[in-house]
Amino acid sequence: MTKQHKAVALISGGLDSMLAVRVLQEQGIEVEGINFYTGFCVEGHTHAIRNHDKEKQKRNNALWVAEQLGIKLHIVDVIEEYKDVLLNPKHGYGANMNPCLDCKIFMVGKAVEWVKEHHKDGFDFIVTGEVIGQRPMSQRKFTMPIISEESGADDLLLRPLCAKNLPETKPEREGWVDREKLYDFHGRNRKPQIALAKQFGLHDFASPAGGCCFLTDKSYSDKLVDLWQARNSREYELDDIMLLKVGRHIRPSDEFKLIIARDAGESKFLEGYRKQYTSLHALSHNGPMALVDGELKQEQYPLAAAIVARFGKGRSAEEVEIDIATPDQQRQQIKTAPLSADEVLQEWYV
């Protein structure tokens, strides 16, 4: 009997990696999934913080995909290691702060490491759902060999969806998989993938528009750059990058920024940070929770309070009472007239 070969596939939660796995399962390959959590991943629950998204299914797409495919999924926390990828990408950034090519190299490299650590489980090769020409930065014909080489995966990296457009890899050469039954997808047209999904009876899959993470999002990238500039340092912690996904960000001064919830869901979420950040909220009217990032000096209290008052139900009242609490729960109440819409300057919005 021939040995059953085993592969580990990078699962992002999108359709392409899902199809890549299905194609190999058709050939009798046993597949397990691996998913890397960088902290920037687009991810159901952070969307679900906001009220209007409540109806959307609160699912983790990578787990969902694995369940549809009937494969195991290993989620790996790479938050710390990923910092170096984001801060010093050898191949540069895409349209926003997305270091896609370095990111791909890093993730495939981590998969190589993981396979070595789990050598007892006998994985033979690594699989991705990459398609030539699909993404402007990382998925180009010339980037494919760069990823294979720089990750250390070399010819043990198989891309079932576009393998026919690429040189033969070891799994094909050795006959572990039948190259003839792999695909030659290329370009940005997604019709072939949709058709293949239909053929496999897959539906309800996620199709992220920009990419698999927030770094491809312009407004998110702007907030990240603003944070670095304001701090004069590009260090960040997980809390920092989570908070960039939530609320309106208003910077009236170099020293501090206000993160103001846009609805009750976000207010509740921000409340969870009150022991780490100075927070503001209205006492006299209903209004959003706001956090201060940076240093709020006593003389800036009135300005911060007047801005926060602007975003609550008391925006047209003569006076709103705002409670300001430091992380150690030293509280102060300020009565203030809310700023008018024009007084919240456009350039304050990050």
Next chain:
Amino acid sequence: MSRQQLDARRMLCPMPVIKTQNQVAAMQVGDEVEVICTDPGALNDIPAWARINGHSVIDTVQDEDEIRITVRVGA
């Protein structure tokens, strides 16, 4: 058989799942771990993760601000 607790409070998904996974990797078949978390996403993700990887959720308790999910380690 051992029973452990895992504090995943204030962590956002998928961190509670990752912590559970790593803890379970160091446990034996039949052991149990009670994960305490605050992100409601865990109500969906921890059971999904358990189903996929052959473990079972044997108890879920949800009160106002905490969720306790008990996972029994499978083979």
